[in-house]
Amino acid sequence: MFYGLSLLAGMLISVMVVFNGGLNAQMGFGLSMVVIHISGLLAILTVLLIKREKPSFPRMHPVWYSAGLLGILTTVFNLVAFGHISVSAMMALGLLGESMSSLMVDHFGLMGIPVRKMRREKVWGLLIILAGIAIMLTDFVLLPVIVSFCAGITVLLSRLVNGGLSRKSSVTSATLVNYLVGLTGAGLLALFVGVQTPVNFQGPVTNYLGGAVGTVIVIISNFVVGKIASFYMTLTLFVGQVTAGLLLDMMLQGAFPARNALGGLFVLLGLTLNLWQDRAHAQRLARSSQAA
Numbered sequence: 001m002f003y004g005l006s007l008l009a010g011m012l013i014s015v016m017v018v019f020n021g022g023l024n025a026q027m028g029f030g031l032s033m034v035v036i037h038i039s040g041l042l043a044i045l046t047v048l049l050i051k052r053e054k055p056s057f058p059r060m061h062p063v064w065y066s067a068g069l070l071g072i073l074t075t076v077f078n079l080v081a082f083g084h085i086s087v088s089a090m091m092a093l094g095l096l097g098e099s100m101s102s103l104m105v106d107h108f109g110l111m112g113i114p115v116r117k118m119r120r121e122k123v124w125g126l127l128i129i130l131a132g133i134a135i136m137l138t139d140f141v142l143l144p145v146i147v148s149f150c151a152g153i154t155v156l157l158s159r160l161v162n163g164g165l166s167r168k169s170s171v172t173s174a175t176l177v178n179y180l181v182g183l184t185g186a187g188l189l190a191l192f193v194g195v196q197t198p199v200n201f202q203g204p205v206t207n208y209l210g211g212a213v214g215t216v217i218v219i220i221s222n223f224v225v226g227k228i229a230s231f232y233m234t235l236t237l238f239v240g241q242v243t244a245g246l247l248l249d250m251m252l253q254g255a256f257p258a259r260n261a262l263g264g265l266f267v268l269l270g271l272t273l274n275l276w277q278d279r280a281h282a283q284r285l286a287r288s289s290q291a292a
Contacts, residue, residue: 002224003236005220005223005224006220006221006224006236006237006240007236007237007239007240008220008240009216009217009220009221009224009237009240010236010237010238010239010240010241010243010244011240011241011243011244012213012216012217012220012240012244013091013217013237013240013241013244014087014088014091014240014241014244014245014248015213015244015248016210016213016214016217017078017082017087017090017091018082018087018248018252019206019207019208019209019210019213020032020036020075020078020079020082020210021078021079021082021083022203022204022206022207023035023036023203023207023208023210024079024082025083026200026202026203026207027196027199027200027203028195028196029076029079029193030189030190030191030192030193030194030195030196031190031195031196031199032079033072033075033076033186033189033190034183034186034187034190035208035211036075036186036210036211036214037068037072037179037182037183037186037211038183038211039208039209039210039211039212040178040179040182040211040212040214040215041176041179041180041183041211042211042212043211043212043215043216044172044175044176044179044215045176047172047175047215047219048172048176051172053170053172053173055169055170055172055173055176055177056169056170056173057169057173057177058165058168058169060164060165060168063161064161064164064165064168065165065177065181066161066181067158067161067162067165067174067177067178067181068177068178068179068180068181068182068183068184068185069181069182069185070154070157070158070161071154071158071178071182071214072182072185072186072189073150073151073154074151074154074155074158076147077147077148077150077151077154078090078147078148078151080143080144080147081143081144081145081147081148081151084141084143084144085137085141085144085145085148086136086138086245086249086253086257086260087244087245087248087249087252088136088241088242088245088246088249088257088260088263088264089133089136089137089148089260089263090144090148090151090245091238091241091242091245092129092132092133092136092242092263092264092267093133093145093148093149093151093152094148094149094151094152094155095129095152095238095241095267095271096126096129096130096133096149096152097148097149097150097151097152097153097155097156098152098153098155098156099126099129099152099271099274100126100152101152101153101156101157102156103118103122105156105160106118119277119281121277122274122277124270124273125270125271125272125273125274125277126270126274127270128266128267128269128270128273129266129267129270129271130270131266131270132262132263132264132265132266132267132268132269132270133263133267134263135259135262135263135266136259136260136263136264136267137263138259158178162174162175162178162218165177171218171219172219175215175218175219178218179211179215221237235268235271235272235275238267238268238271239268242264242267242268245260245264246260246261246264
């Protein structure tokens with residue numbers, strides 16, 4: 001069951017990107033950001049009502065309440081890239097940004113994370129991932145490539161911040177804070193960039209569900225964490241993202257994207273190599289400590 005949920009969460013990430021992209025095309029950048037966060041806020045409030053849980057807001061440094069602002073950046077990056085490169089390429093570039101930034105966080109022990117020094121053998125996995133992404137990018141457009149990579153960085157930072165707040169409160173309370181702060185930021189952003197008029201409300205219902213899907217992803221991910229090994233969770237999340245990305249690319253393009261499938265396979269191989277090296281290194285350290 002847990003593997004299936006992890007796979008589902010990965011697939012929903014790709015679906016969320018398409019839903020949000022459709023809303024952006026329908027309403028314009030400013031208003032779509034507000035609607036996305038309203039959708040997510042309504043979803044998490046519904047969860048709190050069903051659970052009859054009273055949210056808690058612990059006293060912490062303001063940085064631990066900033067995940068909603070980071071989420072705005074992620075959404076902005078995805079909206080800028082959507083339609084210019086394939087969905088599966090967006091997911092792979094995001095994975096690359098997340099992987100490289102996580103290596104830096106681990107190497108320097110940032111944001112309270114234990115120091116785990118970068119090992120040279122992990123470069124091979126990153127090179128294989130880069131090769132896969134190069135295959136997937138049929139038309140190299142610089143800005144969408146850069147922002148998709150940056151989306152991976154903001155996803156990691158948002159997860160670290162949300163995780164820190166969750167440990168002091170709860171998953172649902174941290175998610176509520178995420179969308180409250182995000183909605184405030186989205187409102188200010190809409191005032192800054194303006195709202196296109198007349199407002200078009202005639203799009204499909206799915207365009208309004210991106211924020212709600214994001215809430216479901218957070219809840220599933222936090223439920224699965226600890227139930228299966230992180231090695232397998234990362235793999236299933238990515239398999240779900242790429243599978244859904246390929247299906248969505250096929251629907252949007254009207255043909256099976258063979259290059260994207262091949263590139264996705266390379267990315268999966270590179271990710272698997274890095275994860276396998278991490279697990280082997282952890283096992284060596286455990287054996288060394290037992291021998292001592």
